[in-house]
Amino acid sequence: KQEVTQIPAALSVPEGENLVLNCSFTDSAIYNLQWFRQDPGKGLTSLLLIQSSQREQTSGRLNASLDKSSGRSTLYIAASQPGDSATYLCAVMGSNYQLIWGAGTKLIIKP
Amino acid sequence: EAGVTQFPSHSVIEKGQTVTLRCDPISGHDNLYWYRRVMGKEIKFLLHFVKESKQDESGMPNNRFLAERTGGTYSTLKVQPAELEDSGVYFCASSPRVVTYEQYFGPGTRLTVT
Numbered sequence: 001k002q003e004v005t006q007i008p009a010a011l012s013v014p015e016g017e018n019l020v021l022n023c024s025f026t027d028s029a030i031y032n033l034q035w036f037r038q039d040p041g042k043g044l045t046s047l048l049l050i051q052s053s054q055r056e057q058t059s060g061r062l063n064a065s066l067d068k069s070s071g072r073s074t075l076y077i078a079a080s081q082p083g084d085s086a087t088y089l090c091a092v093m094g095s096n097y098q099l100i101w102g103a104g105t106k107l108i109i110k111p
Numbered sequence: 112e113a114g115v116t117q118f119p120s121h122s123v124i125e126k127g128q129t130v131t132l133r134c135d136p137i138s139g140h141d142n143l144y145w146y147r148r149v150m151g152k153e154i155k156f157l158l159h160f161v162k163e164s165k166q167d168e169s170g171m172p173n174n175r176f177l178a179e180r181t182g183g184t185y186s187t188l189k190v191q192p193a194e195l196e197d198s199g200v201y202f203c204a205s206s207p208r209v210v211t212y213e214q215y216f217g218p219g220t221r222l223t224v225t
Contacts, residue, residue, distance in 0.1 A: 004153075005127040028190075031211040032211055032213075033131075034213065034214070036216075042218065043202070043217060043218035043219050044214055044217065044219075045212075045216075046200060046213060049212075051211070051214045055152065089154070089167065091154070093211060096167060096169075097159060097166070097167070097211070098144075098156040098167065098169075098170070099146070099154075099156060099204075099214060100156070101146075101153045101154040101155070102153065103152075103153050104153075
């Protein structure tokens with residue numbers, strides 16, 4: 001049974017710092033991995049999608065990597081800004097096409 | 112192009128009542144998913160439609176939940192009768208014909224059962 005873990009559960013850093021969020025999964029048989037952000041009381045915004053054959057994806061200040069063999073993904077945020085404050089979620093798609101979710105990392109960027 | 116829309120955004124009902132949530136996927140998307148997040152827990156899969164057919168309903172918690180997708184367009188999720196533990200946020204997502212593509216999420220419906 002696929003399990004997804006995100007570490008840390010919460011993170012607070014000063015504005016301008018580069019940071020890394022971690023996501024690990026137990027079953028390497030995945031189709032893809034998605035990173036989302038959720039603002040308080042809001043919906044889910046897709047940030048990056050990495051197919052199983054890919055190693056990384058980049059969008060602006062965000063870079064996500066995928067190491068399927070070790071069951072790990074990282075989301076790198078460069079030059080963090082207060083507007084980056086949100087909960088970041090990772091989800092993996094397995095053979096049944098369901099997304100299995102981590103509990104999220106709550107990120108606070110201090111001005 | 113309009114995104115995934117969900118209605119209502121928030122619903123407050125009493126235990127034992129019935130509630131119907133609606134999801135309109137992105138036009139042309141064959142795949143439609145329902146997920147929910149109950150307080151303090153991870154988001155969990157409920158079910159997956161391909162066009163009007165239920166592809167996978169393994170995540171439906173019990174027979175109080177009924178999902179339909181009329182003509183392969185919008186979908187409804189009915190909870191009857193609602194229980195306190197059904198409170199949470201219900202998300203709908205859609206994806207194109209190739210099922211391993213990105214899933215696009217709606218804003219969610221916050222359901223509160225009192």
